[in-house]
Each structure stands twice: as structure tokens, then as C-alpha cells.
Amino acid sequence: MTASSIDREVRLRREPSAFSLRRMTAMVLRYLYLLRGSWPRIAELIYWPTVQMILWGLISQFFVTHSSYVAQAAGILIAGVLLWDVLFRSQLGVAVSFLEEVWARNLGQLFVTPLRPYELMLSLAAMSFIRTIVGIVPAALLCIPLYHYSIFTIGLPLVAFFINLMVFGWAMGLMVSGCILRYGLGAESLAWLAIFALAPISGVYYPISILPGWLQPIAWALPASHVFEGMRAVMFEHVFRTDLLMQALLLNAFYLVIGGVVFLAFFRAVRRRGLLLQMGE
Amino acid sequence: MKCSANQAGLPIGDKSALGIDRHSTHIAAMLATSASTAVIRVTALAKRFGDVIAVDGVNFIVPPGETVALLGGNGAGKTTTLSMLLGLLLPSEGSIEVLGEDMLRHRYRVLHRINFSSPYVEMPRRLTPRENLSVYGQLYGLARVRARVEEIAEELQLGPFMNRPTGSLSAGQRSRIALAKALLNRPELLLLDELTASLDPDTADWVRSYLERYRARTGATILLASHNMGEVERLCSDVLMMKSGRIVDRGSPAELIARYGRHNLEEVFLDIARRPDEVAAQ
Numbered sequence: 001m002t003a004s005s006i007d008r009e010v011r012l013r014r015e016p017s018a019f020s021l022r023r024m025t026a027m028v029l030r031y032l033y034l035l036r037g038s039w040p041r042i043a044e045l046i047y048w049p050t051v052q053m054i055l056w057g058l059i060s061q062f063f064v065t066h067s068s069y070v071a072q073a074a075g076i077l078i079a080g081v082l083l084w085d086v087l088f089r090s091q092l093g094v095a096v097s098f099l100e101e102v103w104a105r106n107l108g109q110l111f112v113t114p115l116r117p118y119e120l121m122l123s124l125a126a127m128s129f130i131r132t133i134v135g136i137v138p139a140a141l142l143c144i145p146l147y148h149y150s151i152f153t154i155g156l157p158l159v160a161f162f163i164n165l166m167v168f169g170w171a172m173g174l175m176v177s178g179c180i181l182r183y184g185l186g187a188e189s190l191a192w193l194a195i196f197a198l199a200p201i202s203g204v205y206y207p208i209s210i211l212p213g214w215l216q217p218i219a220w221a222l223p224a225s226h227v228f229e230g231m232r233a234v235m236f237e238h239v240f241r242t243d244l245l246m247q248a249l250l251l252n253a254f255y256l257v258i259g260g261v262v263f264l265a266f267f268r269a270v271r272r273r274g275l276l277l278q279m280g281e
Numbered sequence: 282m283k284c285s286a287n288q289a290g291l292p293i294g295d296k297s298a299l300g301i302d303r304h305s306t307h308i309a310a311m312l313a314t315s316a317s318t319a320v321i322r323v324t325a326l327a328k329r330f331g332d333v334i335a336v337d338g339v340n341f342i343v344p345p346g347e348t349v350a351l352l353g354g355n356g357a358g359k360t361t362t363l364s365m366l367l368g369l370l371l372p373s374e375g376s377i378e379v380l381g382e383d384m385l386r387h388r389y390r391v392l393h394r395i396n397f398s399s400p401y402v403e404m405p406r407r408l409t410p411r412e413n414l415s416v417y418g419q420l421y422g423l424a425r426v427r428a429r430v431e432e433i434a435e436e437l438q439l440g441p442f443m444n445r446p447t448g449s450l451s452a453g454q455r456s457r458i459a460l461a462k463a464l465l466n467r468p469e470l471l472l473l474d475e476l477t478a479s480l481d482p483d484t485a486d487w488v489r490s491y492l493e494r495y496r497a498r499t500g501a502t503i504l505l506a507s508h509n510m511g512e513v514e515r516l517c518s519d520v521l522m523m524k525s526g527r528i529v530d531r532g533s534p535a536e537l538i539a540r541y542g543r544h545n546l547e548e549v550f551l552d553i554a555r556r557p558d559e560v561a562a563q
Contacts, residue, residue: 016392018389023420023422030408034407106404108399274364277401
């Protein structure tokens, strides 16, 4: 260590800022290194959305000739499955990236660096976005030659749907990650199960109105329900429902705060219980 | 270098026995100004998990530039104490001051100046050491991460395996990577938990020699939790003997050996560890 290099280090030893984009991107880089070095992980990202799209594409082709509902808007089921996968991949992107730290027994190392919990949360969200794009875009593109349907024909509303589903996925992912942090790998399966509990009441493939009356208020409390109703309005009626968009945005803001609070509360509980060093396989 | 963190928490002793001019470096100078009397100051520290008392009202200080050992059997409270010092675990009672900052309220002010290594944590096994160290270099806010990673790789002779997945390396190689991570930010305070536990004698000796050189060169302070008495005698100027969550004795290795009338620190350790049984037998 030369005197000049020590000088540089000493100068840099001022108190770190409360938020650092560099620390956040360092964590994104860590997850990208992991993806880059593991082709099965990349293949898995693309595999499930593609298989889902092929399956539901074939079902759609059948129903186009046998169902007046689907015949009104070719591609309604494919759009539903692709957008549902945005929500699922977004939630999974947060939870699985967090699980990578637990599996690697790396949390104890991370939280003795200047990395703040909210920087980790932001990096998980950023990584979730990357994983979702990598998974969904190939399936959406493959759909065009296979079924002559492009989800991009939805136009600008697609951006609104995508953002809302991403954000709801982040909120759910943070809650699931908080549970894994608090309850350990026993809660690992929540990463895959939690979001599916919401599928029946999100109105992915059918309108909320067909749900039992007592279930409908619960369904409307989810941002995803507003997105899928909005999707149907665009595809069937060629109308962009700003009311649904606003409700989805408000609900998302609520759930995102809840997700963040749950994660931070469980992080503090884990620090009280001394689980950060013990967490792992 | 013999210095004791005594019961009252006051450092005493000579600081130049090894011929190390610890004030010759910039880091030591910074230490002297930022924490004039102690790098670590622990007061009435306690941790309870329900009915279990893991740490029971511990007091100690670690003066700048010293290597101090936390010694004790399994469950004595060493790792719990280290975890609280790092902020990974919140204490039930007491206060912790590290580098002049209250760790319970302002840990983020000092985390970039300290580092640690423990067998209870690992680095992502699928990433290469180069990737792992680069990520940590950025988390610690280093100015020139790539250059620093190359520098530490050269110092610790990591070159041959810098581009292999960390999980494919031997335990000894992984321990050197963990040490590289712990030294990456040139910490002023290094907390080491059973650093050489899984190493063969040759590698363990190499690691100890490196730590001695590092401390001599930088004036860094080291708190070491260990079961290895030889390691403690060799590296540490002070020993805090822990048992059942308490510090039951303290002093330099030579002082402890003389006080108990034993030949080495291992015999002192056994003496203290077995004392309650003997008392019960009487």
C-alpha cells in the first residue's frame, strides 16, 4: 500500500451518503454476474412464459371458433397470460434474487457493508425488471409468428398495464422476502405460491363480475384486477379506462408502502433475534 | 506489545514492543484523531433470547492498533458479541461505541471503516472471486475498485483462482478470499471470527503471518474470536476470557498464564472452562 493510495482511501473515508446509486447498482451487478454465469437460470426465465404462451395460444385458437367471448377479441387469452406473467415474474424476480442471498449465506456479509436495506430493496426491484423483460419479451415476440397476435397492438395502455403489474409484483415480492427473512427457508415456497393465491380473483381470464358477490370487493382491492379489467376494456371496447388506471396506481402505492414496511419491520426483527448470521441452507 | 483492557476499561501497557511505529501511517493518524482512547468501547452489553442470556453485562475497550482476542468455549458469547459490535444483532441492554460512533444509532457512519470475516457467512459460490470482490469493493465505495481488487489479489496470492467459481475452490482458498474481502476496504477495525478454523496448519500459519504484517503496516485494530490458543498467544496483546456470556478474566497471554500458574494459554482456558465442575464436585 503506497502513501498515495492510503491518501486516496483516507480522503474517501467520509461518512457514506444515506442513499448510493453505486451501492444499488453493485447489487444489480451481483445478480447479473449470477445470471451471466448460469445458462439454466436464463433458460428458466424464458422457458415458462414461452410454454404458457404456446399453451394458451392453442387454447385461444380453439376458442376463437367455439366461443363468442374469445371471438370478440382474438388474443384476449394470450394478452392475459402474458400480462399475468409480468406480475408473476416481477414478484418472483424480487423474491428469487433475495433468496439467492439466503442460499449463498451472504446476508451477514452484505449488512456489515454500508448497504442500506432500502438500497437492497431497490436493487431487487431493478433486478426484477430485468428478469421480467428477459422472460416476457421473447414469448411476446414468438407469439407474433405463431398466432398472428401481437400484444404490442394494445399500444400505450400496455405501458400502463406493465408498470402497474411490475409495481404490484415488487410489493408482493418484498412482503414474501420479508417473510423469508423472518421465518427462514421454511417460507421459501411462498416465492412461488403467494402470487398464485391471487390469480383466481385477479380476473386474468374472466371479468370480476363473474366472481361471487362477496368475493368481488376483495378482488377490487387488488391492482391486478383493475389492470385486467382495463385490458379487456381496451381489447373489447377499444376504450382506455383512466378510472381503472388511477385506482390501480393508488392501490399500488398502498401495497408498495406495505411491502416496504413489512420488509423493514422483519429486517429489524431479524436483527433483534440474531438471524442474519444463521440464515442459509 | 503487552496491553490490557482491564476491568475498568482503561488501556495500559507498552505499545512499541514489536518495533512497529503505528503512527507512521495515515490510517493510524486518522485513528488517533477519531477515537483518541478506544476503537471499541463496550459498556454493560447484554443480549437475551427469551430466557437464555447469551451475553451478560460485558464491559471492555479495545485500544487503537491492538489485537485483542475474545476467547471462550462454544456458547460463551463470542459470536453474539461480535454480531452486536457489527450491528447485525441488536443488544438487549448496554452501549457500543466503535471508532467514536454509537453503533446502535449511527452504525452507517463507521461501517465503511470496518470489516469482518466469519465462517458463518459465505460469498456467493457461483460468482468468481474477482466478481465477488468487485461487488464488495463497490459496496464499500472504493475509489478504484478494479485496481484495489488486483492489488489485494496479488498480496494474498489469489491470482490462480480469481476467475474460477468461488464454490469450486478449496476451504483454504475460500478462506483467503474471505480474508481478501475483509481487507478490501483497508479497515481500521477488523473483526475476525474463527478465521483459521477450517485451515490446514500451513495455510493457517500463512494467514496469521499476513495478518501480523497487515497490522504492523496499517496500525489497524483487530478483535479476534478464536478457539486456537496458539493463534491467540501469537497474535494478541490482550485476551478477554468469556464464559456463559460474561468476561470472567482478562489480561495479556503472559499475564493470564502467570496468574493461573500454567504453562500455556490452553491450560488456562481449560482451567477456566472446567472450574464450575470442580467447584460442584467439591
